[in-house]
Amino acid sequence: MQVFSTFETTGFLEIAISTLEKNGIQKENIFAVPLDNRAEDRKFFDTLHRSDGTSLIDIGMGLATALSVIGASIGFKLVWGPIYWGLIGAFVGFVIGFAIRLFIELVVKKNKRVLKGKHSEIILIIDCEETQAELIEDVLWSHFAIGVAKIK
Structure with missing residues (x-):
């Protein structure tokens, strides 16, 4: 045995x-x-077969929703109208949110991306x-x- x-x-x-x-x-x-323990850095972007549970678009989606509502509201007084300004607000909000989350993951949490628990x-x-x-x-x-x- x-x-x-x-x-x-x-x-x-x-x-x-x-x-x-x-x-x-x-x-x-x-x-x-x-x-032998893992010597290479962990992958930053997820693949179809592996995910670390970190989302890069969560803040972007929230800001996209908020800025699209604001853009559509203000768009009633602007030349292009509420639909275009709502789409512009959604795009700008998503880009700002994605950039914030990317900055947080790459700079702030750089050293925290390690395997957790006992090894x-x-x-x-x-x-x-x-x-x-x-x-x-x-x-x-x-x-x-x-x-x-x-x-x-």
Whole structure:
């Protein structure tokens, strides 16, 4: 049977390995694999298959609505009429809102575009007997494993 678990790089991993060795697991049956973390920057624009939940057009749509209403209201007194001035107001509002959101994402939140939460950095693979699996799983969970899986 094999037990797989993932850990962050902390002292708890080393303590877990030494605890497993004290409980009768041989060093040859414990295999630790470090993972390579993402080195490239995250993509700014979303694709069809991946989205990070950040919208660039939310402020633009709000401003487009507001400025189109204002443009249509004022357009009754202007030469081109309310329809053209409403469309002009919508376009200007969208462009201003998009520029504001783009500035916020590129300049203000530049350093905050990182993966959030805990990151698995090491995979620990342990070969054992089925009778030892529960003990190993308890040791791994008590030493703050991110995830544990058993395969027969």
